Each structure stands twice: as structure tokens, then as C-alpha cells.
Amino acid sequence: MIETAEKEKLALFGGAKSIQKPLNRYNSIGSEELIAAKKVIESGILSDYIGAWHEKFYGGPCVQEFEQACKDYFGVKHAITVNSATSGLMTAVGAIGIEPGDEVIVSPWTMCASATAILNWNAIPVFADIDPETFCLDPKSVEANITPYTKAIMAIDIFGQSANIDALIQIAKKYNLKIISDTAQAPGAKYKNQYAGTLTDIGSYSLNYHKHIHTGEGGILVTNDDDLAERMQLIRNHAEAVVGPKGVTNLSNMIGYNFRLGEIECAMGIEQLKKLDSFIEMKQTVAKKLNAGLKDLPGLQIPKVQENCTHVYYFYGMTLDTKTLGVSREKIYAALKAEGVDGLFAGYQNIHLLPIYQKKIAYGSFGFPWNSEICKREVNYQKGICPVAENLHDMTFLGLAICLYAFSEQDINATIAAFRKVWDNLSDLGV
Numbered sequence: 001m002i003e004t005a006e007k008e009k010l011a012l013f014g015g016a017k018s019i020q021k022p023l024n025r026y027n028s029i030g031s032e033e034l035i036a037a038k039k040v041i042e043s044g045i046l047s048d049y050i051g052a053w054h055e056k057f058y059g060g061p062c063v064q065e066f067e068q069a070c071k072d073y074f075g076v077k078h079a080i081t082v083n084s085a086t087s088g089l090m091t092a093v094g095a096i097g098i099e100p101g102d103e104v105i106v107s108p109w110t111m112c113a114s115a116t117a118i119l120n121w122n123a124i125p126v127f128a129d130i131d132p133e134t135f136c137l138d139p140k141s142v143e144a145n146i147t148p149y150t151k152a153i154m155a156i157d158i159f160g161q162s163a164n165i166d167a168l169i170q171i172a173k174k175y176n177l178k179i180i181s182d183t184a185q186a187p188g189a190k191y192k193n194q195y196a197g198t199l200t201d202i203g204s205y206s207l208n209y210h211k212h213i214h215t216g217e218g219g220i221l222v223t224n225d226d227d228l229a230e231r232m233q234l235i236r237n238h239a240e241a242v243v244g245p246k247g248v249t250n251l252s253n254m255i256g257y258n259f260r261l262g263e264i265e266c267a268m269g270i271e272q273l274k275k276l277d278s279f280i281e282m283k284q285t286v287a288k289k290l291n292a293g294l295k296d297l298p299g300l301q302i303p304k305v306q307e308n309c310t311h312v313y314y315f316y317g318m319t320l321d322t323k324t325l326g327v328s329r330e331k332i333y334a335a336l337k338a339e340g341v342d343g344l345f346a347g348y349q350n351i352h353l354l355p356i357y358q359k360k361i362a363y364g365s366f367g368f369p370w371n372s373e374i375c376k377r378e379v380n381y382q383k384g385i386c387p388v389a390e391n392l393h394d395m396t397f398l399g400l401a402i403c404l405y406a407f408s409e410q411d412i413n414a415t416i417a418a419f420r421k422v423w424d425n426l427s428d429l430g431v
């Protein structure tokens with residue numbers, strides 16, 4: 001009998017941990033942002049907007065300069081800064097002229113704000129399933145969910161790559177729908193030589209602390225449509241007070257908010273945008289090294305990138321073939337965590353299962369808008385409507401939050417070593 005080298009014992013069973021120290025946070029802020037913010041603070045003018053039809057309706061000098069820089073970077077006609085991507089998505093849904101009770105198709109595999117932006121205009125979110133490889137909306141499921149009441153699609157460019165925009169645009173043309181891109185996690189990702197977020201009616205990027213580039217809080221809306229741009233500028237800044245003096249005749253959804261981004265944030269945003277390409281390269285390098293170290297592990301699917309597209313790796317999304325492995329994701333996840341793998345998460349989001357949809361309680365406590373006459377049919381939010389997203393969430397998905405941490409070469413190698421150690425010991429994990 002051939003002696004086999006003794007395997008290293010899993011940390012889960014009392015062996016030594018592969019990784020001793022937690023990851024450092026990713027920090028995109030440097031001296032350039034400090035200098036830019038200081039200059040604004042010294043000026044004393046931290047925001048230079050007026051919520052009326054006035055030369056200051058469009059904001060101060062840093063807002064103007066940042067919006068111009070966004071137009072140049074993304075190659076779009078209009079860029080509109082807002083104080084979060086959440087308010088940006090609300091702005092976008094209002095701008096496309098949604099009517100109360102209209103249906104908007106959205107993915108369940110996203111941050112909750114993608115769908116609540118729809119509800120905010122008393123429209124009805126309808127959840128379509130996702131593609132098991134890209135985790136973005138599955139165009140077939142989108143088409144299957146279209147009803148006479150569907151007005152738009154909210155396409156999420158999740159984890160750092162674009163949704164299948166060609167297929168979604170075809171559907172939108174066929175059924176006369178608008179498309180909004182929630183590109184919060186994929187700024188700078190390319191879809192066939194154009195930036196994700198720029199190919200649909202409106203694109204939306206986030207500048208919150210957790211994203212590739214940030215200003216603390218903030219968001220950017222982009223469009224090539226003059227009318228949509230004007231309507232978004234109005235919703236951002238007290239539309240109802242401005243439409244009269246500005247001579248706006250289309251008054252639908254001209255309820256305005258204060259969604260304005262300040263001068264300090266825009267000054268920092270100008271510096272952050274200059275660095276975006278280098279940050280993307282950093283994340284892509286981490287992913288490339290992880291791919292090289294993990295791709296041969298049986299039953300583990302590393303991220304797939306659509307042809308002629310780039311991925312900017314907000315998250316590194318993997319799936320497990322638990323049937324082949326004979327081990328549940330929970331066991332594998334527990335073993336990896338015990339080894340000290342940081343930034344790891346099991347499952348992601350199934351937002352159709354949130355209480356707001358399960359109980360259909362949003363505005364007040366009586367079920368508005370679903371039980372009112374504006375909602376023209378019974379909309380199903382039960383478990384089972386998005387089997388791919390549900391199975392990924394419950395059973396097979398594992399992610400590494402590579403945008404939230406600064407993965408050094410050493411961190412990457414240690415993460416790979418921990419995965420390989422767990423894979424060497426799969427038979428010890430049981431089912």
C-alpha cells in the first residue's frame with residue numbers, strides 16, 4: 001500500500017487556520033480628494049443650488065465640472081449628479097413618465113433600492129428571473145413577464161458586468177418599453193466597446209462608500225435624451241416650483257425632491273473619476289489571479305464574462321455544483337470561513353421575498369398600491385417565481401467582495417490556498 005502524505009487538518013475540525021489576519025478595507029480616497037475638498041471648504045460655498053428657475057438651478061461650479069467630466073468619461077450627452085444612486089433610480093423612474101399602476105420588470109438579485117425606486121412612483125415591481133452565469137436579468141424571463149401593463153425594464157449590471165443589453169433592447173423595441181440601467185456596481189465596465197449604463201434610456205451609477213469610486217454618498221445619472229435629462233434635472237431639484245417659470249408643459253411626475261449632490265462631493269468626484277480606470281485594473285488583476293488559482297477546482301464555477309464585454313469585479317461571483325461535490329454550500333462556506341477566508345458570502349439577494357412584497361404593505365398599512373384600483377392584476381411575489389435566483393441564493397452561490405477590500409498579492413494567494421485546502425478535504429465535510 002502506498003502511503004499518502006498526511007493531509008492538513010481543516011480549521012473547522014481543529015487544524016491550523018490558513019489565514020491569520022483579516023483583510024484591510026479598500027480605500028479609494030487619497031491626497032487629491034483631500035486637497036479638492038479643502039478648497040471647497042475654504043471657499044465657504046458647500047452647495048450652490050437654488051430650487052427655483054434661476055441660473056443656480058443646475059448647481060455650483062464643482063457640480064458643473066464633475067458633470068462635464070462624467071459626460072467626457074462615459075461618452076454621453078448628459079450627466080446629472082444626485083445625492084445617491086437610490087435617489088437617482090427614483091429620479092429615472094419618474095422621468096420616463098411612469099403612471100401609477102404601470103409595471104416595471106426588475107431583477108430580484110440586486111440591492112432593494114432597484115425595486116423600491118419603482119414603488120416610489122406607485123408603479124408595480126414585477127420580478128423576472130436571472131441568468132445563472134451572469135446573474136443579470138434573463139431576457140427570456142423578462143419577455144415571459146410582460147403584460148399589457150408593462151412600461152419599463154430595470155436592468156441591473158450586477159457584480160461588475162453589464163446585463164445582456166442587446167437582447168433587452170430588442171424586447172424593449174418589440175413591446176415599446178423603456179430601459180433603465182442600474183449600473184451601481186459596474187462603472188467603467190464595457191459592453192461591446194461602450195460603457196455599461198450608456199446603452200439604455202437612462203443609466204445610474206452609485207458613489208457610495210462601498211463602490212469602486214465614491215464621494216461618501218452620491219450618484220450619477222446618464223442619458224443621451226434631452227427631454228429625459230431635463231425631467232431628471234427637474235425631479236432632482238424641486239420640479240413643482242420650477243416647471244411654471246421654466247415653461248415646462250409635460251407635468252407628469254413633476255414632483256421634485258432635493259436630490260442635489262454638494263460641492264465637496266463633486267470636487268472629490270472629479271478626482272475619483274480620474275482614478276477609476278486604475279481602480280478597475282486593480283480589481284481585474286485580483287480576479288485574474290483568483291481565476292488562475294481556482295479554475296481547476298472541481299465543482300467550482302469561477303465568474304463568466306460575456307463575449308466582447310469587460311467585468312470590473314465589484315463582487316467575484318462563484319457557483320458550486322453541489323451534486324458533483326456531494327457537499328452542501330453551507331459546509332463549504334463554514335470550512336472556508338473557519339480557514340479565515342475574509343470577504344466571503346453565501347447567497348446574495350432575493351428581494352422579492354422581502355416583507356414589503358410578501359405582505360404587500362408599502363404605503364400605509366392597507367396594501368397600497370397592490371390592493372387599489374391602480375393595480376390592475378394580482379401580482380405574484382411568492383417563492384418559486386424566480387427559481388434560478390432562489391436556487392443560487394439558497395444553495396449554490398458563493399461570492400468574494402473584492403471591491404470592499406484591498407487584496408494584496410499575499411491575501412490572494414492565502415485565499416486560494418484556503419480554497420484548495422478545503423477542496424483537498426471535501427470528503428471529510430460530509431453532506
Ligand SMILES: *Cc1c(COP(=O)(O)O)cnc(C)c1O
Pocket residue numbers: 084085086087110111113114156182184185206207208218219
Ligand atoms: C449600491 C447600489 C445601489 C444604491 O446605491 P446608493 O448610492 O447607496 O443609493 C443601487 N443598486 C445597486 C445594484 C447597488 O449596488
